[in-house]
Amino acid sequence: MDNEEFSLPRSRAANERLHALVPGGAHTYAKGDDQYPENLAPVISHGRGAHVWDVDGNRYIEYGSGLRSVSLGHAHPRVLEAVRHELDRGSNFVRPSFIEVEAAERFLATVPTAEMVKFAKNGSDVTTAAVRLARAVTGRPRVAICGDQPFFSVDDWFIGTTPMSAGIPAATNELTVAFPYGDLAATEELLTRYRDEVACLILEPAGHTEPPLGYLAGLRELADRHGCVLIFDEMITGFRWSEAGAQGLYGVVPDLSTFGKALGNGFAVSALAGRRELMERGGLRHSGERVFLLSTTHGGETHSLAAAMAVQTTYVEEGVTARLHALGERLAAGVREAAAGMGVGGHVVVRGRASNLVFATLDENRQPSQEYRTLFLRQLLAGGVLAPSFVVSSALDDADIDRTVDVVAQACAVYRKALDAGDPTPWLAGRPVKPVFRRLA
Structure with a gap:
């Protein structure tokens, strides 16, 4: 040309x-x-x-x-084959389909640091669900985001912090605070300033630079000491860093993590994963107040879950x-x-x-x-x-x-x-x- x-x-x-x-x-x-x-x-x-x-x-x-x-x-052949197999069998039913069992088992075998998983369609679905769950479990209002990272969600708790904040009430924006990546002292200062107010720390575990030595383990310790939930946004790091995400590569286990993007190879599927104790608060087998965690008409769409399973198999086997x-x-x-x-x-x-x-x-x-x-x-x-x-x-x-x-x-x-x-x-x-x-x- x-x-x-x-x-x-x-x-x-x-x-x-x-x-x-x-x-x-x-x-x-x-x-x-x-x-x-x-x-x-x-x-x-x-x-x-x-x-x-x-x-x-x-x-x-x-x-x-x-x-x-x-x-x-x-148009990856293994993914398309899995999707085609489901297309003639129906895509959405009034009750869970068996592939939802298989997809959950496959995901948790691939990301063994998590104990439960719930599927959705978009990254924003699951990051917002993670934030809501953290607020419910801790009873705290504030969300601490990594301020050096570009995107977490289309929802108010994040978009209010960007230059495109039109339509977001100031009262909502005030509940989101930011910490710098790689700086444990600054994060501890933030958690001390807002003592007993911060529900969660949410960040991409790695970005354009590798995590400083001991940083993720230090965040884990800080979250435990200050009683907040550690959330890894693995939209990008999931699969690209390792099949088990950055948490699998660096050996630091978050309380909750979110996956999407590579998970479906273009088909619409995302995942909220994490510790059973927290995840079950969005379920039916506990005695506490119920959390409206995720409820998506298309979360169990059969061909997208089949795509996700094929992606995970391909990553591991190839x-x-x-x-x-x-x-x-x-x-x-x-x-x-x-x-x-x-x-x-x-x-x-x-x-x-x-x-x-x-x-x-x-x-x-x-x-x-x-x-x-x-x-x-x-x-x-x-x-x-x-x-x-x-x-x-x-x-x-x-x-x-x-x-x-x-x-x-x-x-x-x-x-x-x-x-x-x-x-x-x-x-x-x-x-x-x-x-x-x-x-x-």
Whole structure:
């Protein structure tokens, strides 16, 4: 594709139709066309493996598939076989189906640090259920979130803390407090300041950096000493860090944890898991006040649970987590070498665990830049690489990685020209991409 002539007329028309019908033009803000260069937001026709095709007929090597959910690649045969087996048998009944027993047993065998599990559809369903359960068990009102991490839920207790807080009462916002990742002293100070008020600490156990030595164990000790519930949000770390999540890898057991994304390989399924003593408070076999934990019409949808079981089997039997790490290591090394070779090694920066890579685009002063991100994304798209991040799927092969690195090298050559000119504007061809969380549209 010639970058100068690269255009997406059908995608552009489809985006216009979407905006006329769907607020934001997408059902997830992170998929919005404001996240892409102007008029270069592909609308997808279909995908197979690590590749997707847009409605204009272009094929891309895809990263960050389904916001990290499609970690085995699109239309994965083992997952589709499991789903097809259920489709003719009905999807939802007036009572639990037997697959709900099997899916729970499979999940708890895969994540043995948990004792009970309840399935839902979205990550927000289960993180909010975890928070409610923590408040019910402790009788405390406040939620302590890790303030350095970008997203926990669409619900009021979290969204009120973001720049997109319209519609959330101030009284709700006041009940959520924040602690910094990796800083046990600051967290202890917070728990002391709000003594006997904090119901839970909720965080992603790992992010773009590894947990400092002893940090997660220290949080576990703090939560125990201050009588609050420790919740690990494993939406991203689940499966990508290990089949048993970050808790399985680092050996620190939370009271509650939440899974989603990779669990269904694109099918809608999430999970709240944790200690029996807490989880049973949302059940029928206790003498205390009942907790309305999770009640979802589609939580037991048979084909999504079948997909989840197939995903877990595939991860364990095929060593998928190790493959994700190997692919990510090859990609990170290639991108770093390409960036350095073009003289932008300090400006196009790859970060994160190999199975969950992101990239930063820095300006002349080594500051994060949406303008340079726009330039970089334009070049990648024109080269047939769709990469809001460098998060790999196991469907990629070495040829895909090598092709990606070649395209990155070409993009870095243009990046160098813009740095030398001191202004990326001539290479943007429109407004820069925008951050997801911002107060004004």
